[in-house]
Amino acid sequence: MRGSLILCGVGGMGILKASEIIAEVLLQSGFLVRQSEVHGMAQRGGSVVTHLRFGNEAYAPLLARGEADFMLAFEEMEALRYLPYLKKGGTVLLNTVRMCPPGIEMKRYPQATVDILKTHGFTVIPLNATEISLQIGDIRTTNIVLLGGFSTIFPINDPDIWKKAIEKALAGKNLPKNFLAFEEGRRCVESL
């Protein structure tokens, strides 16, 4: 098996952590993994993207356009920005949250992301992970809610492997809350 995915969103949403967890899940499942991320400037509220590739062989940490099997979009507009990396007919797990860039009026913000994605033949799985994380009481669990949802559509869907990777990546911090976030994400996508 080989595969690749794109994670994108806004700096500060836990995108790098989420990629780290997916990479660990893949390693524990016996795959090689290459993943790339951008530190520095991009973390000051800017747009953030990570590329991830896995398989029995995995070389390039960057994907080519039209290559990714999945996209995990942490924010609606960011899904549109990185769309070129997604393969035709690929799947987008979309956190249906809109974060307007500072200094730009909300009325200029794209209103029809889900429709745009569907019109172009992509499969869209909407999940309001930010909302769910707020209900759990910690917006910082948004990334884990999304991973919960993603674990149900990804070839490796054994929740125990995922939970072990989460535990490792979070160094055991706030585990009950994060496991709850993971379960909620899973439940929401499974019930769609």
Added chain:
Amino acid sequence: MEREKTQRKIMLGNEAFARGAYEGGVEVAAGYPGTPSTEILEFLSKYSTVHSRWCPNEKVAFEVAAGAAIGGRRGLATMKHVGLNVASDALMTLAYTGVNAGFVCIVADDPGMHSSQNEQDSRNYALFAKVPHLEPANSQEALTFTRLAFTISEEFDTPVLIRSTTRVSHSRGVVEVGERETVPVRPYQKCAPKFVMIPAFARERRKVLEERIKKLQQWVEETPLNQAELRDSSLGIVTGGVLYDYLREVAPSVSIFKLGVGYPLPVQKIREFARKVERLIVLEELDPVWERELKALGIPVEGRSVFPGIGEITPDIIIECLFPEKKKEYVEVKEYLPRPPVLCAGCPHRGVFKVLKDLSATVCGDIGCYTLGTLPPLSSMDTCICMGASISVAEGIKLAHPELPVVAVLGDSTFIHAGIPPLIDAVYNKTPILVLILDNGTTAMTGGQDHPATGKTLSGEDTVRLDFLALGQAIGVPRVERVNAYHIEKLRTLLQEALAAKHPTLLVVEGLCQLKKKHRGTPLAIQDMFCLLCGLCASTGCPAIEKGDVIRITFERCAGCGICADLCPFEAIEEVKTP
């Protein structure tokens, strides 16, 4: 962390560099932060057996690590590409003296300028200084090459450069970790002809340098770090670093000559490879360093005629330039808006730039988070060249145009890095400029590292805290003051006074970095009935303020810094009252 046995792990390139240095028996590691190199030292500092430290700048770091090696313990210096400019004075002559125990410098380039002011190619330094350099492609090689670099350094008695790039440093891959090598401390022996580079001795060492290169030229022909991988013979590509990994992915069937050592080149081996393929191309990012060298040797290669020399080379670019048939279908839409990085809500830098803009000052800026003051709506920076240049460039502009209100603005870490000599110059030569040190108590842009004015070392130990005011006074600056970054009107008054002065002034603007604050301030809200929509509050580009038909403060984003409330002429902004 010390007790890890051989096992597979996923590591960030920079973590793997640290692991390689640890396993390679490094004892002293020094650096200055800089994307994409920063995490190497941060990871290394977790190994308590290694002495790791942040230094005021790269030159100091390079020399401390080189000194440790001269003294008999393995030393490592880490920095970003432009940092090597600062340390290059030491590099050029350390190449003459050689080392004693191993000395390695990891330098991380940033093709495409993800977080840098230029995209210079550090491989040129290897040629320039005549020292060997290694080119790891991924995390595993980051580990093994670093480990090996210490041995190479000792075997040839030379500093060794390891060149990383953003995609090596900031990508993850699977690595096998091993044990730390036990390296006995080498005796230190005074040896002036080797280590004191007066002309008479340096002339002798110059010859040693040339002999060393000859030995290295033999070694590169044998080392397994360079590999000819023969597959389809119609096309052969000479490459190194992460581009090798891209190529393996994009075109698994092409023949590759993989350079693990970027200088000196294994000329015989490449000639042999060239004979076995019909077409030979060099794939390299930034400068045509290898192409030039191979052409000079009369080996017929292509390079720049195929691939661009500007910016980062990605798998997409390789496909576009050489394998257009591999291009996949994709969808591109235009509906999204730009999302550039911004100063955080609550950032202490914001108010300063607002005042500077109001005063129409000529602002010579520097490098740090505050460089974001360049972007609209603050738009208040005139120049930014390299670390420390704010003060000296401000002096020059003042000399060119004495009537301009010239201000130099630089961060605390930047001031310590390269701002002290130019401040001395302004005092010594009596240039009437205003210097603002934006003291946010950290090196924010690179992720919040400690520095000599934070009172903490890399390992978190308490230490002496550099006092900017006392330093300014000792230098003899005629007026030295401190001011709270959030007291906008006080700032305005002080700046106006200083700009009218006939002498240099130093203002230390104090306000802790928003990301370092332990408690969030009480968020503010605009009371609509008092708001006349003048927009002054939004004129600082605060990401918590949304301007539509009405102006609103987003509760979740507001840090309660109060700058907008200070600016509001109608006192319409107040703290949100929690019931």
